[in-house]
Amino acid sequence: xxxxxxxxxxxxxxxxxxxxxxxxxxxxxxxxxxxxxxxxxxxxxxxxxxxxxxxxxxxxxxxxxxxxxxxxxxxxxxxxxxxxxxxxxxxxxxxxxxxxxxxxxxxxxxxxxxxxxxxxxxxxxxxxxxxxxxxxxxxxxxxxxxxxxxxxxxxxxxxxxxxxxxxxxxxxxxxxxxxxxxxxxxxxxxxxxxxxxxxxxxxx
Amino acid sequence: xxxxxxxxxxxxxxxxxxxxxxxxxxxxxxxxxxxxxxxxxxxxxxxxxxxxxxxxxxxxxxxxxxxxxxxxxxxxxxxxxxxxxxxxxxxxxxxxxxxxxxxxxxxxxxxxxxxxxxxxxxxxxxxxxxxxxxxxxxxxxxxxxxxxxxxxxxxxxxxxxxxxxxxxxxxxxxxxxxxxxxxxxxxxxxxxxxxxxxxxxxxxxxxxxxxxxxxxxxxxxxxxxxxxxxxxxxxxxxxxxx
Numbered sequence: 001x002x003x004x005x006x007x008x009x010x011x012x013x014x015x016x017x018x019x020x021x022x023x024x025x026x027x028x029x030x031x032x033x034x035x036x037x038x039x040x041x042x043x044x045x046x047x048x049x050x051x052x053x054x055x056x057x058x059x060x061x062x063x064x065x066x067x068x069x070x071x072x073x074x075x076x077x078x079x080x081x082x083x084x085x086x087x088x089x090x091x092x093x094x095x096x097x098x099x100x101x102x103x104x105x106x107x108x109x110x111x112x113x114x115x116x117x118x119x120x121x122x123x124x125x126x127x128x129x130x131x132x133x134x135x136x137x138x139x140x141x142x143x144x145x146x147x148x149x150x151x152x153x154x155x156x157x158x159x160x161x162x163x164x165x166x167x168x169x170x171x172x173x174x175x176x177x178x179x180x181x182x183x184x185x186x187x188x189x190x191x192x193x194x195x196x197x198x199x200x201x202x203x204x
Numbered sequence: 205x206x207x208x209x210x211x212x213x214x215x216x217x218x219x220x221x222x223x224x225x226x227x228x229x230x231x232x233x234x235x236x237x238x239x240x241x242x243x244x245x246x247x248x249x250x251x252x253x254x255x256x257x258x259x260x261x262x263x264x265x266x267x268x269x270x271x272x273x274x275x276x277x278x279x280x281x282x283x284x285x286x287x288x289x290x291x292x293x294x295x296x297x298x299x300x301x302x303x304x305x306x307x308x309x310x311x312x313x314x315x316x317x318x319x320x321x322x323x324x325x326x327x328x329x330x331x332x333x334x335x336x337x338x339x340x341x342x343x344x345x346x347x348x349x350x351x352x353x354x355x356x357x358x359x360x361x362x363x364x365x366x367x368x369x370x371x372x373x374x375x376x377x378x379x380x381x382x383x384x385x386x387x388x389x390x391x392x393x394x395x396x397x398x399x400x401x402x403x404x405x406x407x408x409x410x411x412x413x414x415x416x417x418x419x420x421x422x423x424x425x426x427x428x429x430x431x432x433x434x435x436x437x438x439x440x441x442x443x444x445x446x
Contacts, residue, residue, distance in 0.1 A: 049254075101219050161220075200248070
């Protein structure tokens, strides 16, 4: 089901700029109580954590709350990160995504999901962040690989990830059977994985 | 385990499963090394989708607030166990103890009260997810409670919500299963048993979310060889769920 690998050589996890410390290295310093390393780690991931939580929550104020919560949790639990099970940035972003969808789902239960749009944020002053070339290339790679999914795979994956929907909700929205939607999500992610060249140590 | 649950890997990696399914899938992962690798890779893949959302200018106030909070927040000590599997097992045990200590069953079909000791589980994401799954069953308006002593000793309490299609099984004070033997949990419909869980070797108490329960008439515990059995060979106790 997977597409052809984009690169012959498989990369382990997210490619990193060799000049600056990787998120993994920073996180292991954070685990030893290094606040300066935490600040550097914050600078390298906060843009994605905030972007992701905004996309899922559709509310800038709540996204900031969740971002702060997640980053403090990263600091608190850094010692429990297990590099054998994935990269530091995936660990952080998984946590951020889970918190954002938990919040969306608990709010939906109370029928008061905020539906503000990001257009209201312009009065907030922002740090200038210079995006490095590596980050831009990585982003383009994600876009290209997402483009390799079939339209129905892409729809299922993005409704779940960016929309914060469960696969049952996705199935209802798409009027598709549950097993079909589960399969689209798995096949879509597998195809993306192969396109991005992600491979954990230990895969047969 | 079944191929069916394995197809949840994508939805699970996208956090697109509900809590009960997430718990069931995590139990599946505990027994399936290739599945853990696949899930880790799909998680890694899903996380890359966040690259698309990156905010290039983050609010300086957020950075200040976060760093200030970090400066006054103590860190958790890292786990004593080295291997991740050991740590995962540790979390599960911890919840089991907390939940077993805390579930109080009041007589009457709908009167179920429970608490889970929050300070013991709150810092464990996996555990709090489990606690919520248990809560979802115990808080269901149609939750019913069934209790029975088991033949060799110990007792089983089963809380069933037909609406939520899930149950919570609390086993306590089981005798040693014997060398190379374990306890397995079953739901029985007519005369057809379906395996819904198993305890690790040496484990004599547990809190387990089971399901689907809709059609099941009986819950059973059996004593089996450590590898597990396809069907129960030595039932040590049953609980009628009606």
